[in-house]
Amino acid sequence: MAAGIDDIAIYIPRLFIDAADFAKARGLDPEKLQKGLGVSQMAIVDTNQDPACLAANACLQIMQKNKLSPEDIGRLYVSTESSFDESKAMNSYVIGMLEQVYGQGAFEHCGGVETKFACVSGSYALYDNTNWIRAGEAEGKQALVVVSDIAKYDLGSSGEMTQGAGAVVMLLNDEPRLLAFDPKVTATSIKDEYDFYRPFGKETPIVHGQYSNLLYMIQVRKALEIYKKKALSSGLMKLEPGETILDHMDYLNMHLPYSNMGKKALAYLIRHEWRQLPRWKKLIQDMGMLEPVPKDPRGTIESVLGDEEFMAKDHEFTKLFTKTKEFQEVYESKLASSLIASKMIGNLYTASLYLGFRSCLEFEYQKGIDLNGKRVGFGSYGSGSSAMVFSGLIQPQYEEVVKNMNLEAELAPRRKLTLQEYEILHENKLSPEEPMLNTKREFILVDVNTTTESRGERRYIFNE
Numbered sequence: 486m487a488a489g490i491d492d493i494a495i496y497i498p499r500l501f502i503d504a505a506d507f508a509k510a511r512g513l514d515p516e517k518l519q520k521g522l523g524v525s526q527m528a529i530v531d532t533n534q535d536p537a538c539l540a541a542n543a544c545l546q547i548m549q550k551n552k553l554s555p556e557d558i559g560r561l562y563v564s565t566e567s568s569f570d571e572s573k574a575m576n577s578y579v580i581g582m583l584e585q586v587y588g589q590g591a592f593e594h595c596g597g598v599e600t601k602f603a604c605v606s607g608s609y610a611l612y613d614n615t616n617w618i619r620a621g622e623a624e625g626k627q628a629l630v631v632v633s634d635i636a637k638y639d640l641g642s643s644g645e646m647t648q649g650a651g652a653v654v655m656l657l658n659d660e661p662r663l664l665a666f667d668p669k670v671t672a673t674s675i676k677d678e679y680d681f682y683r684p685f686g687k688e689t690p691i692v693h694g695q696y697s698n699l700l701y702m703i704q705v706r707k708a709l710e711i712y713k714k715k716a717l718s719s720g721l722m723k724l725e726p727g728e729t730i731l732d733h734m735d736y737l738n739m740h741l742p743y744s745n746m747g748k749k750a751l752a753y754l755i756r757h758e759w760r761q762l763p764r765w766k767k768l769i770q771d772m773g774m775l776e777p778v779p780k781d782p783r784g785t786i787e788s789v790l791g792d793e794e795f796m797a798k799d800h801e802f803t804k805l806f807t808k809t810k811e812f813q814e815v816y817e818s819k820l821a822s823s824l825i826a827s828k829m830i831g832n833l834y835t836a837s838l839y840l841g842f843r844s845c846l847e848f849e850y851q852k853g854i855d856l857n858g859k860r861v862g863f864g865s866y867g868s869g870s871s872a873m874v875f876s877g878l879i880q881p882q883y884e885e886v887v888k889n890m891n892l893e894a895e896l897a898p899r900r901k902l903t904l905q906e907y908e909i910l911h912e913n914k915l916s917p918e919e920p921m922l923n924t925k926r927e928f929i930l931v932d933v934n935t936t937t938e939s940r941g942e943r944r945y946i947f948n949e
């Protein structure tokens with residue numbers, strides 16, 4: 486049975502900070518953000534928004550757009566790493582908000598949980614719900630998987646350049662108009678790591694930035710190896726001599742903590758995949774530089790990062806490689822469109838990969854390309870750490886959905902924050918009753934209870 490993504494909707498907060506203003510305030514070269522990381526703007530939540538509001542706003546949008554009633558929805562999963570309760574799932578809050586519009590008890594029949602594994606948990610939720618449909622358990626109902634996060638780092642930290650916020654919701658069913666997942670090829674890798682984590686009670690994560698970059702690439706490569714074995718053994722793909730698995734993917738969507746991480750990961754994966762192929766020998770000749778090898782090729786991530794000579798040479802090699810026409814061709818045709826939204830919005834943690842997918846669809850369609858039957862490969866990564874690689878085929882009815890996508894229009898009207906306003910919001914100096922914007926027809930947070938007996942209870946309204 487086919488199963489996959491029928492439609493996708495996004496909710497992005499209307500406030501943002503501009504990368505150039507941010508760089509100026511932090512004494513950084515704006516080029517580091519814009520060119521080095523690929524960050525132009527970062528979406529910031531208002532005082533009356535939390536990840537549950539973002540998720541509920543995205544869900545309402547997809548339901549209204551598709552004229553869905555709560556009866557049509559059998560499962561609602563929320564994936565987040567910005568959770569504010571150790572026990573109560575974010576689903577309850579989202580259902581509570583939606584029932585303000587659809588009526589109390591309207592979603593009573595609907596199951597679902599909050600899933601957590603840093604940025605990768607949305608991919609696990611998609612996989613589980615796809616299998617719920619494939620197993621014939623859905624009984625004509627559809628699933629909503631919503632990924633919602635606020636990427637917030639300490640003021641003055643290097644992670645502060647890679648913030649953002651927003652939610653993406655995907656409607657899954659057995660006649661998906663956008664993408665049907667390839668069966669029996671989903672591959673995972675997992676390892677106990679401390680590249681990025683957020684201990685209980687801490688609002689911002691503890692991050693080992695360069696370590697996390699390298700770990701992301703290693704874990705995705707490991708999952709890709711498993712994907713490759715499955716794709717070949719299941720007969721999904723057949724490699725002719727000199728081919729790689731990546732040649733059989735028309736698009737690659739990567740987890741995007743910042744847009745250039747997608748490019749970095751693509752270069753890493755291609756190097757790994759092409760290394761054994763005749764085309765690599767030719768490329769190395771044309772580049773005039775041998776691929777560097779660390780002093781201890783079997784060493785740890787720390788030993789590789791600590792090998793300064795290797796790191797400098799590898800950086801030089803990567804720069805040279807990413808300028809070759811061979812890399813540029815793959816980059817432009819398979820990845821570049823997925824990065825556009827990320828540059829304008831920033832990191833959405835769980836939602837970043839799927840914002841990238843949406844961006845890929847919209848901007849490839851705008852090029853006039855027929856997307857029917859194109860294979861999309863996904864490289865999902867979550868710190869701590871786990872990666873997931875999977876793929877799907879764009880479906881014949883995709884145009885019905887994609888022709889109406891307009892990121893610019895959906896983001897508007899946005900308001901640019903001054904650095905002073907941003908810092909006030911960042912340090913939580915204002916209450917939900919003191920928002921920067923007065924939005925209409927959206928779910929907003931009105932109160933978080935501080936009394937001993939009901940501490941943490943949240944109240945939301947639909948702002949008519």
Ligand code: HMG
Nearest residue numbers: 514516517521522603604643644694695697698742867868
């Ligand atoms: P940094 O270490 O300060 O930056 O912070 P850098 O020195 O690596 O520079 C970044 C890029 O800008 C480099 O490009 C520089 O060369 C370039 P590259 O060489 O890598 O291509 N650059 C410039 N370019 C033009 N003009 C200039 C200039 N200066 C430098 N003047 C870091 C970067 C990402 C480490 C930091 O922002 C950070 O810690 N971010 C948070 C962690 C993160 O995003 N990690 C990504 C991988 S882990 C992950 O994705 C999981 C995550 O989403 C969490 C989850 O799973 O839940 C984070």
